[in-house]
Amino acid sequence: xxxxxxxxxxxxxxxxxxxxxxxxxxxxxxxxxxxxxxxxxxxxxxxxxxxxxxxxxxxxxxxxxxxxxxxxxxxxxxxxxxxxxxxxxxxxxxxxxxxxxxxxxxxxxxxxxxxxxxxxxxxxxxxxxxxxxxxxxxxxxxxxxxxxxxxxx
Numbered sequence: 001x002x003x004x005x006x007x008x009x010x011x012x013x014x015x016x017x018x019x020x021x022x023x024x025x026x027x028x029x030x031x032x033x034x035x036x037x038x039x040x041x042x043x044x045x046x047x048x049x050x051x052x053x054x055x056x057x058x059x060x061x062x063x064x065x066x067x068x069x070x071x072x073x074x075x076x077x078x079x080x081x082x083x084x085x086x087x088x089x090x091x092x093x094x095x096x097x098x099x100x101x102x103x104x105x106x107x108x109x110x111x112x113x114x115x116x117x118x119x120x121x122x123x124x125x126x127x128x129x130x131x132x133x134x135x136x137x138x139x140x141x142x143x144x145x146x147x148x149x150x151x152x153x
Contacts, residue, residue: 023048024139027142028045031146038150042097042146046097049089049108050093050104053086053089053108060079060082061079064078067121089104098151101146104143108139
């Protein structure tokens with residue numbers, strides 16, 4: 001057990017974290033309901049996913065700055081990793097949708113895997129990984145559902 005609270009802080013994290021899923025869910029759902037605008041809606045979904053992927057990458061910059069337990073090499077890797085999601089997100093917006101969506105999905109999964117490795121080192125709060133898991137799963141499912149709606153699979 002670490003010094004952080006084990007329950008998610010109700011307003012500051014839970015509402016904001018889950019509130020961040022609204023565009024994922026809404027855009028992917030509306031793609032199914034309004035197929036005539038699926039291209040525009042899907043672009044908006046992928047753009048939002050790219051922004052969020054950049055955001056979760058930036059967390060690792062903060063971890064590297066503040067985690068005293070990290071050895072210098074690990075800290076350098078934290079800084080380096082923190083910019084990779086932004087670069088991947090940018091590329092995902094430049095390539096055709098099936099590839100861009102797949103790249104975003106793959107990197108949400110890869111980023112969660114990185115979080116799992118880093119969380120014990122930085123002594124993340126007990127609620128961090130379960131919350132990141134739920135947010136990542138919904139993001140990945142929304143991107144996938146949006147891609148399916150666009151392709152009418």
